[in-house]
Amino acid sequence: MPRLRPLPTVFLLGLCALGAVVLHHWHVLDRALLGYREWRSSESVRDRNLWLPDYRVEIEAKSIDGLDQELSALAFDPVRRTLYSVTNRNPELIELSLQGKLLRRIPLQGFGDPEAVEYIAPGILVITDERLQRLVKVRIDEHTDLLRAEDFQQLSLAIGLNGNKGFEGLAYDSSEKRLFVAKERDPLRIFEVRGFPHEDTGKPLAVEVLSDPQRDRELFVHDLSSLDFDSGSGNLLALSDESRLLLELDHSGRPISSLSLRGGGRSGLKRSVPQAEGVATDDMGNIYLVSEPNLFYLFRKIVVAQ
Template sequence: MFLTLKRTSAALLLGVVLVSFAYALPISSTAQQWLFKQGQDARAEQWQGKSVWLDDYQVQIQAQPIKGVEDDLSALTYDHHRNTLFSVTNGSRLLLELSLEGELLREIELTGFLDPEAVEYIEPGVLVIADERLQQLVRIEIDDETRSVDLEQSERLTLNFDLREKNKGFEGLAYDASTRRLFVGKEQNPLRILEVKGFPPSKGLEPLAVDVQENTLRDDGLFVTDISSLHYVDQYHHLLVLSDESRLLVELDAEGEAISSLSLEESKHGLRNDVPQAEGVTMGPDGTIYITSEPNLFYTFTKPGHAR
């Protein structure tokens, strides 16, 4: 009896040690996603009608190839002035204008760029492009006649976040016009969302001193393994974070807390297959969500009753 009790006590002690050790370890992104889903009902009661609420979205256009684009489709932004979309290709180094149905309208050559990975609408005629390899944000101006943009003729801001990780650099951009704040998503190692004020300068407004800030508490709490694109929702002051590896779009509130999500996996939200490599996300004024995926695929998502 004594031996049995001794062994049992030892086993219990070992179990306590293992449980304590497990709690000391970081929770995996998969476990974090599971825990997030368990609170969905409570969040729905709090946030439905006061947020984008991604959980209600369903796919409308899925895996539609963009004719005229063969490969390397990356990033997406909605142009409020032109009512069109812009994307970039990093291989052929092109800025692409697309219709809201995913039709290629024109190509603009990006001269001098090395690896354009993100593009963001700022104001009429002004976009910012992030070049991952150069670790630069580039302000460009375009009009109806623009067919090429020269890096050397454009205003640039260099962010030497970590030059050793040239292929884990800036993958997403989003812009908050009310505060003139540019969000810059760093893909991995470490996953970060930088907040840049003072760039790009706005037409007719006094330039601001450049200020770059981080919110590590928000970023360390993100349960995705990479960032591939961002979008700022003016109506709610929320941020959408797209992850290719996690096949997930996450909505963050103004404090950086995750409140809703849209899975990009097969059978979720009406998808017939996984979204293979989601690289760009944006939203139109009617709430339609647009996503691009390499090599050249186009998707739209809407809420029931709000189909375009």
């Protein structure tokens, strides 16, 4: 019987290098470590956070009737108890019910590429223009039938302009008056903006923009497509379309829990979410999500026996 020749050292080293690249690209070790921390977490840790592993899908991939454009972003209005989204092909502000029913659509004029919307206060929203990295504060009421960007307060940041890899997500912390802004990728960033929207027009506009590149590099996702701030826990939700993952970030920006958006997992999804573009939570802790092409999802927290 012929002797098997040992594999060349160079070939083995190549295999090891390839394996390392694959593990790094897909963040396999990072996700496994987070899963281990979730498993070992105490009940007190779970209780004081949203704790995404306890969420299960209730409405899955519901088509939004009457809408022929793709939605981007999602925001909850606690006064009207509805959701807002935007479209960018023929720019519109979209209002949905909490069951994913189309309620109204308002044309957006002068918005080149709206990608995110966030509720600030009753009748006040902020909309992003992705490519220009512009934030626009708008006012709406029951009679609003058109929103013109030129009519409203604006802030242009223009941080690392990179085509359509600009501002993809917004979240607002009303207690601290700070707006979180997500840059999609290249590089992926979460900025904290203070001073906008400008509330006291009697005082000079003073805007502060904070970032933490080291923290953002440790987010093991390929992109950011949406953000949401949970006032109950003070944590931030970060949605990644390419990674098919929703992360819960603590006050320091460290991932503490996750929800996979792939089918067949513990969330109860039958099929993977095709292209998650927006996430929002309501004041009851429910999680809403929209995905291209115009699909609506609702996740509720279940009581898990310890």
